[in-house]
Amino acid sequence: xxxxxxxxxxxxxxxxxxxxxxxxxxxxxxxxxxxxxxxxxxxxxxxxxxxxxxxxxxxxxxxxxxxxxxxxxxxxxxxxxxxxxxxxxxxxxxxxxxxxxxxxxxxxxxxxxxxxxxxxxxxxxxxxxxxxxxxxxxxxxxxxxxxxxxxxxxxxxxxxxxxxxxxxxxxxxxxxxxxxxxxxxxxxxxxxxxxxxxxxxxxxxxxxxxxxxxxxxxxxxxxxxxxxxxxxxxxxxxxxxxxxxxxxxx
Amino acid sequence: xxxxxxxxxxxxxxxxxxxxxxxxxxxxxxxxxxxxxxxxxxxxxxxxxxxxxxxxxxxxxxxxxxxxxxxxxxxxxxxxxxxxxxxxxxxxxxxxxxxxxxxxxxxxxxxxxxxxxxxxxxxxxxxxxxxxxxxxxxxxxxxxxxxxxxxxxxxxxxxxxxxxxxxxxxxxxxxxxxxxxxxxxxxxxxxxxxxxxxxxxxxxxxxxxxxxxxxxxxxxxxxxxxxxxxxxxxxxxxxxxxxxxxxxxxxxxxxxxxxxxxxxxxxxxxxxxxxxxxxxxxxxxxxxxxxxxxxxxxxxxxxxxxxxxxxxxxxxxxxxxxxxxxxxxxxxxxxxxxxxxxxxxxxxxxx
Numbered sequence: 001x002x003x004x005x006x007x008x009x010x011x012x013x014x015x016x017x018x019x020x021x022x023x024x025x026x027x028x029x030x031x032x033x034x035x036x037x038x039x040x041x042x043x044x045x046x047x048x049x050x051x052x053x054x055x056x057x058x059x060x061x062x063x064x065x066x067x068x069x070x071x072x073x074x075x076x077x078x079x080x081x082x083x084x085x086x087x088x089x090x091x092x093x094x095x096x097x098x099x100x101x102x103x104x105x106x107x108x109x110x111x112x113x114x115x116x117x118x119x120x121x122x123x124x125x126x127x128x129x130x131x132x133x134x135x136x137x138x139x140x141x142x143x144x145x146x147x148x149x150x151x152x153x154x155x156x157x158x159x160x161x162x163x164x165x166x167x168x169x170x171x172x173x174x175x176x177x178x179x180x181x182x183x184x185x186x187x188x189x190x191x192x193x194x195x196x197x198x199x200x201x202x203x204x205x206x207x208x209x210x211x212x213x214x215x216x217x218x219x220x221x222x223x224x225x226x227x228x229x230x231x232x233x234x235x236x237x238x239x240x241x242x243x244x245x246x247x248x249x250x
Numbered sequence: 251x252x253x254x255x256x257x258x259x260x261x262x263x264x265x266x267x268x269x270x271x272x273x274x275x276x277x278x279x280x281x282x283x284x285x286x287x288x289x290x291x292x293x294x295x296x297x298x299x300x301x302x303x304x305x306x307x308x309x310x311x312x313x314x315x316x317x318x319x320x321x322x323x324x325x326x327x328x329x330x331x332x333x334x335x336x337x338x339x340x341x342x343x344x345x346x347x348x349x350x351x352x353x354x355x356x357x358x359x360x361x362x363x364x365x366x367x368x369x370x371x372x373x374x375x376x377x378x379x380x381x382x383x384x385x386x387x388x389x390x391x392x393x394x395x396x397x398x399x400x401x402x403x404x405x406x407x408x409x410x411x412x413x414x415x416x417x418x419x420x421x422x423x424x425x426x427x428x429x430x431x432x433x434x435x436x437x438x439x440x441x442x443x444x445x446x447x448x449x450x451x452x453x454x455x456x457x458x459x460x461x462x463x464x465x466x467x468x469x470x471x472x473x474x475x476x477x478x479x480x481x482x483x484x485x486x487x488x489x490x491x492x493x494x495x496x497x498x499x500x501x502x503x504x505x506x507x508x509x510x511x512x513x514x515x516x517x518x519x520x521x522x523x524x525x526x527x528x529x530x531x532x533x534x535x536x537x538x539x540x541x542x543x544x545x546x547x548x549x550x551x552x553x554x555x556x557x558x559x560x561x562x563x564x565x566x567x568x569x570x571x572x573x574x575x576x577x578x579x580x581x582x583x584x585x586x587x588x589x590x591x592x593x594x595x596x597x598x599x600x601x
Contacts, residue, residue, distance in 0.1 A: 073484025083479035085497045100484030
């Protein structure tokens, strides 16, 4: 039984603009999948549908035997611009992952469940921020803030962890660090993960399996060995290979 | 002009691109177009200034403004200002008024006897007691108005309450704002009489309209990202509002509240002038009833001292609210500029 099953997913916007077309794949529990593709290929749309933030025009997504029909606390998302709350500490940010299990008043007064507090600190430990737990998120570096974002996602106790271009706005060193923490967090917890990336070298370093998307269609699906230079060119520039060096314009 | 333009094209040729000469007519054309647009803009600006001047002149005539009259009365005005001097602090505390200690000496004599300040406070008399009434009206009015301002401000935001319905709250705030505090205090006369309590209610009401509006505006400018991120954790809608939205604006809400507090203290002074107690009422009585201009001047100096100290305290607090703001490049820093100039004020004179 696959952990995630995506069937004939299609998404069209308004008249004719197709973001995804008949996308199908299955993911086994604990797999670390990287979605590759040029900008505008439909990576973000795919992740947003997996997370229930966007409704597909057609097709279905099933996570842990249950169809995704809206936002679900067991499907966690790490965003490109981390979107942590800058005025709160790393610890309180991590705790927001437990909001769905906590009442409004309790959450406002930080009366979280003891187990949730434990989980939050464990998650911060996993991303190497235990010492910075009470530091204001707004005063942290971009890489650290993204790690807080990962901790928040982990506190949700997700069945599926999604990451939409999690390192696109980080420098290469911070990007590698963040991806390392994400991968070890996922492996430690046997967590099924889908991350979209546009840096092929980083993808190669951290992914188990790669799904290439171009113009809304799956054009590649395989492991690191299958992801040859030609395969990468195929994902980014199309089969038969237009010259990758060709620049539009003159 | 066009000679200039054609003079430019040969330099383009140096690049050896080959197509610069072909572009020369286009450059000429562009230049002409830009200059034409500029001429039109200048013309429109001139017309606009003329209209502005005309409307202002009409307004002044309508009101009956006459420079000649003012020049005639000006010497009189100057000599009346002379009556304000020296400021007479005889009513600084009950002690000084009872012992007829006059002039600035009254301030000194009171300050060296701190008991007299407390006595004046307890009896709510003397400039000290009256000032505290005024500050209390401003402070408590802000505190009482805050929860309502927060509720209306949040519910007035389109991001919390969908479009047509949020206008119920926006409209309420606009209506409250349309009525000045000076009128609110009159409206509240049957409820609380004309006095400090009525003034308090007027200030609190005014706060709901003004502070609530600032809250709503602030909420329109926040990032969608954190709201979506909190939503993606499966949080409930109220949690999304609190954690995704309010947490982003928490410090600026406090900063705006302190700013409104400053304004409310000034409003409390003016409410006194229409009879609602406090130091404003003392000023009104000196000028209209007793013609004791020296005492009035003393009270004016007192008002300046109150307002400046309130501003100083408030801006200090606001500066405190933004700790390591240098690192995060928030737009809110623009707000912080306010406190910068006041930090400077703070180092210059510390009461």
